[in-house]
Amino acid sequence: MVITDKCIKCGKCVENCPVAAISLCKGDKQAHIDKSICIECGYCKSICPVNAIEDK
């Protein structure tokens, strides 16, 4: 999974990732997925309101 620049930083994916692989820090332009933690469940992609998360 990859988060693109369409991200509006709503935080929904950060709160709902089952393995807490997504981070969003103050000053970040968009949320980031830590690929070493992500289990590719696809949940973040399904809940993102602006479809900013892509399968890659």
Ligand code: SF4
């Ligand atoms: S695909 Fe699943 S595990 Fe990976 S970042 Fe998204 S919600 Fe988290």
Ligand code: SF4
């Ligand atoms: S759910 Fe989508 S818009 Fe919201 S922080 Fe995650 S990637 Fe960005």
